[in-house]
Amino acid sequence: MRNSHTLSILSLLVLLAGCSRYLTGNGSAVESITTEELKLHLSFLAADEFAGRDTPSPELKITSRYLATMVEGYGLQPLMPDGSWYQTISLDVTEADPAATRLIVHEGSRQQEFRFASDFGIPGRVTEAGQITGEVFFAGLGVSAPDLEWDDIGSADLEGKVVVILDPVIPEGHPLATTEGRRAIRNRSGSIMRAGAIAVLTVISEEREASHQEQGEQFTSSRYLYPTEELNSAYYARRTYSFSRAELRHATATAVLGITGSELDGMFTQVGEGEQVATSAIGGRTVEVSVGISSRVEESYNVVAMVEGSHPDLKDEYVVLSSHHDHLGIRNGQVLNGADDNGSGTVAMLEIAQALMITRPKRSTILVWHTGEERGLIGSQYFVQRCPVEVSRITAELNMDMLCRNDPDSLYVIGSNKLSSEFDAIINQVNERHVGFGLDYRYELPQ
Ligand SMILES: [Zn+2]
Known part of the structure; x- marks a missing residue:
């Protein structure tokens, strides 16, 4: 069953990748972000055949490949030293035997x-x-x-x-x-x-x-x-x-x-x-x-891509956008699809990647889809400690998780006040100027 699922997922991937309408974007950067495309990506990645995108799993690897294929189609650059879209993490997997x-x-x-x-x-x-x-x-x-x-x-x-x-x-x-x-x-x-x-x-x-x-x-x-x-x-x-x-x-x-x-x-x-x-x-x-205990080693991937900045000097600074693309797999016979957590952030970043290629920001933007978040923040820890760029050159980091949790015109903001004296003010200015969301700070708690 798994083999035939994998095959059908791969053929659908080829079909999608061949559909240039979804790769180029139309009109302005903002207009290129559409409900239709978000829904298309999300319906696919949160389908039952992805078996809840557990870490590690073949289905999560296919998710990683889907993301890499899309950003390659949008024209982003790979950032890993070997020219790959994947930051490979070798994992010790331990469980009862x-x-x-x-x-x-x-x-x-x-x-x-x-x-x-x-x-x-x-x-x-x-x-x-x-x-x-x-x-x-x-x-x-x-x-x-x-x-x-x-x-x-x-x-x-x-x-x-x-x-x-x-x-x-x-x-x-x-x-x-x-x-x-x-x-x-x-x-x-x-x-x-x-x-x-x-x-x-x-x-x-x-x-x-x-x-x-x-x-x-x-x-x-x-x-x-x-x-x-x-x-x-x-x-x-x-x-x-x-x-x-x-x-x-x-x-x-x-x-x-x-x-x-x-x-x-x-x-x-x-x-x-x-x-x-x-x-x-x-x-x-x-x-x-x-x-008794069994241990084995498996691999999983952070997917890492870059939109090069448009400013000759500032392009050596980076803003990082991140989200986790893994979820919790199958529990008690039920697929945990993870459309909200975190299919929503995962596909939002695809649309943002496409938009950034239409209007490039001055600074370079790194997009990273983390693996293993649900298993203990593995991908994000690994990315910070094995960062493909100098961490000191990262000016800001915005992580997205469960964008569909609250009202469509509001967002929970967590941590913007904690590490920077300016970040929260910038977020508020940009929000007021452009989208006017309700920003909800109820989870901004020290514990
Ligand atoms: Zn999450």
Whole structure:
């Protein structure tokens, strides 16, 4: 399937590239930015066939190639020393290894073994091999929120325990369907681990269980990526993660808890209706989780292009425009298309590239589409630390992310006041003179 998708994407790319109407622009620079062209690019790059543009993935490489092909068509210049449009980043990819990762329920001399990633999943990053073994404590929803009159933990001793909790879809009208309730649900694994548990096993909702059953779905594992070439950045140090959290299919959960499937269904019904279920230590059994790690090296690309400045002296200064072209891939069988985040910024930069070729600014403009943003700002960190031009020659940087988030005539502005005494004033002047957007500073927060 993947091969035929790749082929059809490539043929469409050739068709688009051959369609000169989209490469030349008509009229003035501003007029060359059109809704039609934005929609054309975005409908393509956010299509299901791009599988959510995960880092690293063949689909993200095709996205990179699409961007490079377009800017080559617009007449921009490559900026990498080897004349390429691609700043290649070699990535160490670390994740749990299905062949060496398993969950075993021990009951007396009997043991039942479950497989990763079909019977259970590991939703968080894990970079270290290891093993945990402990007695089981069933903690209902795992929520400890006495203020909301919901407390599954109370005075239970969780030290050294493997804590099992339910993860139902919380319907409207449920006592926990409030902002505080949802926050308590989100934070429960952390709270349970801080109370001394060695792992939290979450039983997936009935809806997710049905989707696994119907589509033979596997759990999506969380990969950890870090550039092979270590970056010299305090902010961006390489980190290690050990196992602490798993998600269980219902058959795995019934074995761990020593109950029947209909008893588990009954508990989901009960908590779904807003009632707490009885919590307790589960005697006579222990759970062991062994995690093996696999590592490999893959490549991904920042796409880098330049519009040379029109002024003989100022063209040696640069303004950088950036956006990330990666997204989050496929989660739980669903393609996360990322049209807004950040298909919108990605295609806006294509249209801006085209416009800048019609009316060149005095300074040179570098356009960079970053990879790996969703995996921890990898592409932007790499670009700054391995910049193809002297960083001191960069006068300003404008990054675009999720342009479709708010009203069409307003923009969130973040950071323009932080590093420069002039940048924000310039942005406001230009805005007043030309487009008159509402500039919204609500995310300009120190934290
Ligand atoms: Zn984003």
